[in-house]
Amino acid sequence: MDTILERIATAVENGKINKNIPPRIMPGEPGTDELTRQALENGISADDILTNGLILGMERIGVKFKVNKVFVPQVLMSAKAMAMGMRHLKAKFSESGGMKSPGTFIIGTVEGDLHDIGKNLVTMMVEGNGYKVIDLGVDVKADRFVDALRENPGAFVGMSALLTTTMPHMETVNRMLKEVDPNVKTFVGGAPVTADFAKQIKADYYTDGPQELVEILNSLTAC
Amino acid sequence: MKYHKLTLYPDCKTISVAHGTLLSDILSEYNLQMPCAGRGVCGNCKVRVIKGTVAKNRRHKAVIERKHLDDSWYLACMSRIEDDIVIELPSNDMLINPGVTNPIAPCIESRHPAGIAVDLGSTTIVAQLIDLSTQQVIASSEGINPQTSAGADIISRIAFAMKSPSNAQSLTDMTRKCIGDHIYRLLHNHIHVGNITGVIIAGNTAMHHFFAGLNVERLSCAPFCSLTNGSYSYSASQLGWDMLQESCKVELLPNISHFVGSDILCGIQACGIADSDEWQMLIDLGTNGEIALGCRDSIFCTSTAAGPAFEGLNISCGMRASAGAVYAIEHEDEGPKLLTVAGDKPRGFCGSGLIEAIEYLLSSSKIDFTGAFIDSETELYSFAPDVYISIQDIREFQLAKAALSAGVELLLKEAGIEPSRLKTIYLTGGMGYHINLAKMQALGLFKDFEIGQFCKIVNSSLSGACANLRHTERNRIPEILNRIKFCALESDINFQEIFCREMFFSSIT
Numbered sequence: 001m002d003t004i005l006e007r008i009a010t011a012v013e014n015g016k017i018n019k020n021i022p023p024r025i026m027p028g029e030p031g032t033d034e035l036t037r038q039a040l041e042n043g044i045s046a047d048d049i050l051t052n053g054l055i056l057g058m059e060r061i062g063v064k065f066k067v068n069k070v071f072v073p074q075v076l077m078s079a080k081a082m083a084m085g086m087r088h089l090k091a092k093f094s095e096s097g098g099m100k101s102p103g104t105f106i107i108g109t110v111e112g113d114l115h116d117i118g119k120n121l122v123t124m125m126v127e128g129n130g131y132k133v134i135d136l137g138v139d140v141k142a143d144r145f146v147d148a149l150r151e152n153p154g155a156f157v158g159m160s161a162l163l164t165t166t167m168p169h170m171e172t173v174n175r176m177l178k179e180v181d182p183n184v185k186t187f188v189g190g191a192p193v194t195a196d197f198a199k200q201i202k203a204d205y206y207t208d209g210p211q212e213l214v215e216i217l218n219s220l221t222a223c
Numbered sequence: 224m225k226y227h228k229l230t231l232y233p234d235c236k237t238i239s240v241a242h243g244t245l246l247s248d249i250l251s252e253y254n255l256q257m258p259c260a261g262r263g264v265c266g267n268c269k270v271r272v273i274k275g276t277v278a279k280n281r282r283h284k285a286v287i288e289r290k291h292l293d294d295s296w297y298l299a300c301m302s303r304i305e306d307d308i309v310i311e312l313p314s315n316d317m318l319i320n321p322g323v324t325n326p327i328a329p330c331i332e333s334r335h336p337a338g339i340a341v342d343l344g345s346t347t348i349v350a351q352l353i354d355l356s357t358q359q360v361i362a363s364s365e366g367i368n369p370q371t372s373a374g375a376d377i378i379s380r381i382a383f384a385m386k387s388p389s390n391a392q393s394l395t396d397m398t399r400k401c402i403g404d405h406i407y408r409l410l411h412n413h414i415h416v417g418n419i420t421g422v423i424i425a426g427n428t429a430m431h432h433f434f435a436g437l438n439v440e441r442l443s444c445a446p447f448c449s450l451t452n453g454s455y456s457y458s459a460s461q462l463g464w465d466m467l468q469e470s471c472k473v474e475l476l477p478n479i480s481h482f483v484g485s486d487i488l489c490g491i492q493a494c495g496i497a498d499s500d501e502w503q504m505l506i507d508l509g510t511n512g513e514i515a516l517g518c519r520d521s522i523f524c525t526s527t528a529a530g531p532a533f534e535g536l537n538i539s540c541g542m543r544a545s546a547g548a549v550y551a552i553e554h555e556d557e558g559p560k561l562l563t564v565a566g567d568k569p570r571g572f573c574g575s576g577l578i579e580a581i582e583y584l585l586s587s588s589k590i591d592f593t594g595a596f597i598d599s600e601t602e603l604y605s606f607a608p609d610v611y612i613s614i615q616d617i618r619e620f621q622l623a624k625a626a627l628s629a630g631v632e633l634l635l636k637e638a639g640i641e642p643s644r645l646k647t648i649y650l651t652g653g654m655g656y657h658i659n660l661a662k663m664q665a666l667g668l669f670k671d672f673e674i675g676q677f678c679k680i681v682n683s684s685l686s687g688a689c690a691n692l693r694h695t696e697r698n699r700i701p702e703i704l705n706r707i708k709f710c711a712l713e714s715d716i717n718f719q720e721i722f723c724r725e726m727f728f729s730s731i732t
């Protein structure tokens with residue numbers, strides 16, 4: 001029999017929220033809703049559940065997404081399962097003075113672009129790996145990225161663009177961010193964006209998906 | 224390298240030109256139109272040689288004769304400069320006046336009035352010559368849109384046009400020239416030019432802007448809007464289409480909105496949606512995935528930006544439906560049997576072939592309902608040497624399918640109509656006509672409808688453009704436009720939820 005933390009991780013990985021939702025996944029078995037509550041009742045700390053249960057599950061789905069074993073909807077389901085578990089943990093965290101996060105990630109879709117599904121997916125994965133995410137939404141003007149960085153010194157910044165014609169805005173945003181804080185680490189992504197383009201506009205990182213992004217964030221915050 | 228002096232009259236400008244240079248390569252800067260792209264067919268690049276000699280072979284002589292021109296005339300596209308020469312460029316009103324000289328030998332001595340309908344598609348341009356008294360198609364001409372040289376999708380071309388005014392101008396010029404070329408081919412051997420009463424052009428909003436030479440900047444990013452959606456009227460001579468009578472009227476039809484052009488307006492007319500007592504839907508299975516839903520009372524439309532997967536593009540082994548394209552797959556005991564265009568050796572998949580390939584993988588349990596290969600080591604499946612479907616191809620198809628399904632569902636919701644209430648769902652676009660409906664539904668696409676509700680229509684844009692050659696139909700456009708409402712999907716908060724649900728081949732719940 002797997003430990004309860006392992007079962008939580010599996011539930012997140014499979015997007016199992018509770019016994020009945022979704023019905024075709026792990027039919028009849030409990031989801032993050034039941035399992036997280038049970039773990040807390042068993043006296044496991046909220047930190048432990050988060051790191052060795054929920055986040056572990058998100059990491060696993062992220063890896064599977066990267067190698068194309070699962071697709072967008074499954075990541076979304078995992079994020080929902082994780083959110084359900086988090087709901088139970090939140091109460092505990094506020095008692096113990098908040099959860100600790102390795103860093104803050106600011107993200108938005110650049111000006112002129114309203115595509116947000118890729119950005120939302122990145123948000124879920126980064127959040128799912130324990131980071132605090134400030135989602136500025138879509139059609140975000142350069143000033144708003146800059147303001148967000150000013151309000152959150154030391155944060156990482158990600159920009160998303162899905163249109164060939166809105167991609168160039170990333171260059172402006174990147175330049176303005178670097179003026180505010182020359183050490184800020186910037187990330188760019190979205191279907192038409194390439195590593196070459198990132199280099200050309202002097203953004204620090206390009207990744208084609210959220211998993212690599214999380215790995216980079218983890219290595220940046222580890223040191 | 225030997226050089227020669229080329230003097231242009233009446234400008235009296237002299238240029239030095241390398242021996243053997245094609246005259247048309249130099250004159251292309253002098254606004255010489257070549258509807259036939261320099262193939263020595265149309266006679267539009269004719270010049271008169273006043274001094275010096277230019278070799279003229281038999282084929283060259285024959286064209287000049289056919290155009291009823293005397294020996295002093297040469298086609299620039301067939302003339303190499305091998306001597307110092309002085310040439311005279313025809314001023315515009317000197318160009319062949321077809322009504323008088325009748326350069327085209329008519330083999331059909333039809334005296335019926337005729338018209339030309341053009342579907343200016345992003346990837347393909349189709350033109351048809353229509354006998355207006357019988358509504359019959361006399362001739363048809365089709366080819367790739369030359370704009371593809373500036374990018375496969377519209378946004379890339381808009382980006383190209385925004386780089387410089389000359390880029391934008393070149394898109395306009397090449398589009399007009401290409402359509403002129405098609406018209407020339409239609410008329411060739413077919414009809415008295417004087418009988419052509421008009422030309423009607425339909426296309427999406429970007430095509431409309433490119434043809435009219437409008438600034439496309441506002442079509443490039445949010446807040447999207449068009450400079451104007453209005454129709455444009457030209458005389459043939461304004462467009463340099465001197466194969467037509469100068470007075471022949473050319474009309475570029477009006478758009479529905481910044482995302483939905485006159486191609487869909489024509490589709491609405493061709494399917495009779497605006498006159499129907501019952502609800503009907505038109506779905507264009509192309510890159511933009513336009514959808515129109517309506518009846519006599521009101522019409523809703525949208526665009527879902529599905530991407531080019533349904534056209535067999537952006538797919539590892541994707542191709543147009545030309546020779547060697549797999550268009551269907553039969554299940555046989557030994558494995559998949561590939562049916563190809565022209566029966567050639569399989570070279571790749573066109574849109575309908577992509578659907579059948581993925582359906583084959585699903586029904587033979589190579590992939591599961593989420594789109595993943597069941598054997599976890601597999602990343603692609605080979606149907607023939609160098610003809611395979613990769614996991615990325617499947618994902619690309621899933622995105623396109625989901626975007627289209629979400630568009631259909633949200634539009635139905637906007638109109639408050641149940642799927643079962645639709646009398647007919649017309650499928651059009653590159654693949655619309657060849658799609659296997661049962662296999663399409665097996666992949667979960669449009670599964671809320673009954674097979675019997677579908678009706679395939681080859682090219683609804685072109686059919687509608689033909690109909691608009693009749694004044695009675697054309698005159699109804701403003702009133703029809705008034706009844707159409709455009710719905711924006713990007714502002715719909717349910718899009719992501721539906722989009723994700725529709726990505727799988729069957730429901731997870």
Ligand code: B12
Pocket residue numbers: 072112113114115116117118119121122158159160161162163164165187188189190191192206207208209210213376378379444445447482510511526527528529530531619622623626712713714718719722
């Ligand atoms: C869904 C969709 C829409 C939806 C958007 C809904 C929404 N709320 O987002 C709707 C229908 C509204 C839409 C509209 C339009 N769309 Co659209 N759309 C798509 C579609 C089908 C899928 C995009 C998507 O969500 N993919 C799934 C997500 C998960 O993937 P992703 O966004 O690429 O994100 C991944 C990575 O890129 C990366 N990533 C993303 N952001 C970031 C950020 C960082 C920092 C990092 C590190 C990584 C990263 O991680 C994600 C996960 O792997 C694509 C076609 C396609 N095949 O991609 C067209 C597409 C993007 N759209 C396109 C166009 C042209 C439009 C429209 C202009 C035109 C239209 N209506 O016809 C409008 C404009 C909308 C606007 N105002 O901005 C074109 C763009 C072409 C180009 N060369 O630029 C595409 C490619 C389709 C096409 N070929 O024509 N669209």
